[in-house]
Amino acid sequence: MPRMTTDEIRRTVGRFPRVDLIHLPTPVRKLENLTAALGGPSIYIKRDDLTGLAFGGNKSRKLEFIVRDMLDKRADVVITWASLQSNWCMQTAAAARKFGLKPVLVLFRTSDLEPGYDGNLLLDYILDAEIRIREAPGGKVVKSGQAMGILEEAAAEVRAQGLRPYLVPVGGSLPRGDMDKPLGAISYVNAFAEMMTQMESAGVRVDAVVHSTGSGGTQAGLAVGAKALSDHCRVVGISVSDPQGPFSRDVVEIARATDDALGLGLDFGPDDAIVFDEYIRDGYGVVDREVAEVIRFVFEREGIVLDPVYTAKAAAGMIDLIKKGYFRKTDNVVFFHTGGTPALFPYRDRIVEFLSKK
Numbered sequence: 420m421p422r423m424t425t426d427e428i429r430r431t432v433g434r435f436p437r438v439d440l441i442h443l444p445t446p447v448r449k450l451e452n453l454t455a456a457l458g459g460p461s462i463y464i465k466r467d468d469l470t471g472l473a474f475g476g477n478k479s480r481k482l483e484f485i486v487r488d489m490l491d492k493r494a495d496v497v498i499t500w501a502s503l504q505s506n507w508c509m510q511t512a513a514a515a516r517k518f519g520l521k522p523v524l525v526l527f528r529t530s531d532l533e534p535g536y537d538g539n540l541l542l543d544y545i546l547d548a549e550i551r552i553r554e555a556p557g558g559k560v561v562k563s564g565q566a567m568g569i570l571e572e573a574a575a576e577v578r579a580q581g582l583r584p585y586l587v588p589v590g591g592s593l594p595r596g597d598m599d600k601p602l603g604a605i606s607y608v609n610a611f612a613e614m615m616t617q618m619e620s621a622g623v624r625v626d627a628v629v630h631s632t633g634s635g636g637t638q639a640g641l642a643v644g645a646k647a648l649s650d651h652c653r654v655v656g657i658s659v660s661d662p663q664g665p666f667s668r669d670v671v672e673i674a675r676a677t678d679d680a681l682g683l684g685l686d687f688g689p690d691d692a693i694v695f696d697e698y699i700r701d702g703y704g705v706v707d708r709e710v711a712e713v714i715r716f717v718f719e720r721e722g723i724v725l726d727p728v729y730t731a732k733a734a735a736g737m738i739d740l741i742k743k744g745y746f747r748k749t750d751n752v753v754f755f756h757t758g759g760t761p762a763l764f765p766y767r768d769r770i771v772e773f774l775s776k777k
């Protein structure tokens with residue numbers, strides 16, 4: 420038996436204050452053509468790419484809670500970091516500007532993308548964010564430990580101007596910096612409850628949720644929601660950057676912190692963090708033929724655009740798992756579209772290269 424009802428979860432999350440930033444609930448639809456093309460399971464999509472802040476995405480759900488915390492802590496400037504074409508940084512900059520804070524973004528170059536004003540970087544520029552571009556050591560995605568030093572430098576400069584900085588970790592996931600609660604993950608507990616309400620009213624039992632996972636907050640929140648509201652729903656994260664072992668530990672850490680913050684008293688172990696890392700393929704942000712073909716496959720059949728860094732890799736993973744028989748044909752699988760579409764355009768050359776030759 421599920422431990423709680425969707426109303427109880429939504430009331431519990433409702434005790435955490437948030438700003439009004441996005442359009443909820445995001446729609447859920449069955450992907451009839453994709454389901455038919457693959458011969459089952461039944462595939463549904465939760466459109467978190469349609470949240471409405473800038474071009475939408477999972478980060479805007481998180482930011483409703485995180486921006487409230489920034490305002491409560493009387494911050495003037497928000498400082499964060501991620502990769503050059505980061506959705507998180509662009510969404511943070513957009514939310515910060517709307518609420519009168521100045522965004523400072525430390526952007527690391529991880530792939531061979533040029534730092535031209537395109538995709539999210541163009542949007543950061545239009546928002547007049549302060550942009551500091553750095554080379555990522557070894558071209559690898561930069562972790563909290565490495566980045567916090569650079570962020571502290573920026574924070575000291577802000578303080579010297581008599582302003583108050585708010586340091587927030589990549590993705591708004593791990594409770595670090597000035598974000599002392601896992602506010603991003605808390606927003607995804609709510610997202611799971613929202614999706615369950617929609618699926619219950621459509622009379623559909625949910626057997627699995629599949630999504631792209633990067634800094635772990637989305638997965639941790641969904642996993643907490645699943646544990647509270649379902650006795651069998653699996654939450655499957657398709658990693659775009661980190662290997663399964665260390666990454667599952669991050670997800671479990673965030674899930675436990677989320678459970679504590681909400682006072683749910685659930686118990687989280689490594690089995691609750693299902694992560695597949697084989698779809699990272701050539702690395703974070705590296706587009707190959709399969710990624711390009713999946714973007715075309717889904718766009719042609721459903722009119723839905725995936726991004727090459729996150730959602731296309733997650734869709735490629737889901738389709739491969741379906742082909743390998745990981746799901747039953749009678750299962751109902753919900754794919755969370757987590758956004759990221761502005762990052763399609765900076766990858767134009769590689770996408771055209773792979774789609775033009777057969």
Ligand SMILES: *Cc1c(COP(=O)(O)O)cnc(C)c1O
Nearest residue numbers: 506633634635637729757758759
């Ligand atoms: C950040 C991001 C993710 C991963 O979410 P996390 O909470 O960082 O794991 C997935 N998809 C898109 C488009 C993202 O921008």
